[in-house]
Amino acid sequence: MDAQTHENVVAALHGEAFAYARYRLFANAARKRGDDRLASMFDGIASAELDEHFAELADLAGIVGTDVDNIRAALQDEDEEVESRYPEFAEQARSAGEVAVAERFEEIVEDEREHEKTLEQALERLVVPA
Ligand SMILES: [Fe+2]
Ligand SMILES: [Fe+2]
Numbered sequence: 422m423d424a425q426t427h428e429n430v431v432a433a434l435h436g437e438a439f440a441y442a443r444y445r446l447f448a449n450a451a452r453k454r455g456d457d458r459l460a461s462m463f464d465g466i467a468s469a470e471l472d473e474h475f476a477e478l479a480d481l482a483g484i485v486g487t488d489v490d491n492i493r494a495a496l497q498d499e500d501e502e503v504e505s506r507y508p509e510f511a512e513q514a515r516s517a518g519e520v521a522v523a524e525r526f527e528e529i530v531e532d533e534r535e536h537e538k539t540l541e542q543a544l545e546r547l548v549v550p551a
Contacts, residue, residue: 422481430482437475441467492544499537503530 422430448463479485486494511526 427482430478434475434478434482434484437470437478441470441475444470489544489547492540492547496537496540496544499533499540502533503537507533 444463444467448460448467451457451463452460484494485491507526507530511523511530514520514523514526
């Protein structure tokens, strides 16, 4: 795929993923307030963002591969979060006096580390069948 087009597809994927997640939280908030109709509306749009827009763009970008490819891609993402993104974000937040944010980033690192372990076990199971 042409490089600029690919860059735009990746940017669009990020936008669709964010919209999906945000609308799901909006739906949860509406449901909590007792407005099931608004909740269903947000859930419906969220589903379209993920199942149609994200999925169609992901298909064009070829982001889903074999199970082993997918585990390796996920491992790479989780590893980046554990090794650089969240530690750096936590450090920045702490130095800016944003203690609650720093603590949240640090807690997330621990969860991502668990995701990494789970993925490593899955990879072992697939690559070296019992
Ligand atoms: Fe969309
Ligand atoms: Fe994760």
